[in-house]
Amino acid sequence: MNVALIEDQAAFAGACEQIAGIERVALDTEFHNERSYAPRLMVLQMVVGENVFIVDALRVRDLQPLADALATKTVVGHALQSDLKIFADRFDRLPTAAFDTQLAAAFCGYGMSISLADLVNDVVGVRLRKSQTVSDWSSRPLSPNQIEYLVDDVQHLFPVANALRLRLVETGRLGWFEEEARALVDPAKYRPDPERLYLRIPGATRMNRRELGVLRELALLRDALARERDVPLKFIIPDDVMSAIVHLRPASRDDLAQLRRLDAGARKSFGDRIVQAVAHGLVLRDEDLPVRPKRPPGAEREAIVACLGVLVNAIAAENGLPAGLLTPRAALERLARELPHGAEEIARTLEATPWRAALVAEPLDALLSGRMALTVAGTESGDPHVARVTMTGGDQAQ
Numbered sequence: 001m002n003v004a005l006i007e008d009q010a011a012f013a014g015a016c017e018q019i020a021g022i023e024r025v026a027l028d029t030e031f032h033n034e035r036s037y038a039p040r041l042m043v044l045q046m047v048v049g050e051n052v053f054i055v056d057a058l059r060v061r062d063l064q065p066l067a068d069a070l071a072t073k074t075v076v077g078h079a080l081q082s083d084l085k086i087f088a089d090r091f092d093r094l095p096t097a098a099f100d101t102q103l104a105a106a107f108c109g110y111g112m113s114i115s116l117a118d119l120v121n122d123v124v125g126v127r128l129r130k131s132q133t134v135s136d137w138s139s140r141p142l143s144p145n146q147i148e149y150l151v152d153d154v155q156h157l158f159p160v161a162n163a164l165r166l167r168l169v170e171t172g173r174l175g176w177f178e179e180e181a182r183a184l185v186d187p188a189k190y191r192p193d194p195e196r197l198y199l200r201i202p203g204a205t206r207m208n209r210r211e212l213g214v215l216r217e218l219a220l221l222r223d224a225l226a227r228e229r230d231v232p233l234k235f236i237i238p239d240d241v242m243s244a245i246v247h248l249r250p251a252s253r254d255d256l257a258q259l260r261r262l263d264a265g266a267r268k269s270f271g272d273r274i275v276q277a278v279a280h281g282l283v284l285r286d287e288d289l290p291v292r293p294k295r296p297p298g299a300e301r302e303a304i305v306a307c308l309g310v311l312v313n314a315i316a317a318e319n320g321l322p323a324g325l326l327t328p329r330a331a332l333e334r335l336a337r338e339l340p341h342g343a344e345e346i347a348r349t350l351e352a353t354p355w356r357a358a359l360v361a362e363p364l365d366a367l368l369s370g371r372m373a374l375t376v377a378g379t380e381s382g383d384p385h386v387a388r389v390t391m392t393g394g395d396q397a398q
Helices: 009-021 064-070 081-091 101-107 116-124 144-155 157-171 174-184 194-200 209-229 239-248 253-258 264-282 299-318 329-338 343-350 354-368
Strands: 002-006 024-032 040-048 051-056 074-077 097-100 372-377 385-390
Touching (some): 002 009, 002 144, 009 040, 009 064, 024 081, 024 144, 024 157, 040 144, 051 144, 064 081, 097 101, 101 116, 101 157, 116 157, 157 174, 174 354, 194 209, 209 239, 209 264, 299 372, 299 385, 329 343, 343 354
Parallel strands (some): 002 051, 074 097
């Protein structure tokens, strides 16, 4: 393959023009996000036809031509969500389709988080030299070792994707994969729900509804301030200080001086806005206050979650899938809290895609309704596994 380092806008535009005549582009990005609200793109590498383009995103500042060029294409990459989030955040525009080799590998029995290096080695027999995994991608010029690493990250993606697609077809799982892959190019996936920002703050589950109303207003303010300044949320107001403000209920900027970890600069810069947010939360009508989040399951419900997890693990093992891909624990906790009746209600509660519902909804309903029991079989033969037993009449579990 031809390798070209793109360092100016004109060369970048030329590279993007080449995308017009092809169906898919291999893509990867290098970014830093330790000190910013949104990831700061440093380098973008892509395979277009027989060319590998290494785009210096610190010098090529306008990436809109690439977002436009990819809008009708399929992007191939490994663990694509973080890469596509950059496009969603910056342009609110995504490719028409995506082939994520890590996701495809999960459906092919490789587990949930196989690395690109391991996957390339197993599928195409090439061993990558991953010497730059903690490289400082903001330094310039890019070193030869960095360039080699960047090329390696994309030049094998098409052969790996081709091989995985064949396996998905052979196993009848291409449709399952495509259901999941469609979500990767849905802009809604990358838009945080501003109404739920407050639930991420430790201590929220112990607050009453009025306190949650204040916390929600503070969370919305903190998010807006972090976006304006492009800094992490904790650089605006740390989580523990958020809770302290709720309990302090400051009526003026001077009241905020009682908070040791909210420095004078912050109080001066946006202290008045904090006070306003608190005041707004305190006068919300009762019907407009947030509903208290449900606490983690108690002992009995935790036991139910564990039983449901055993069944999901067994179904996942039968189908050669990671259990986390089949049904995440959070979904099982929701199921244990709400205890819906019937396979259709269970599928809705799990927010399960059709392929997931087909595998787990009916067995989970049978377990929850007492029509099924779980047992360990095969220990005497040295092949232990979880087996399902159908319960009838007086044999039903109590």
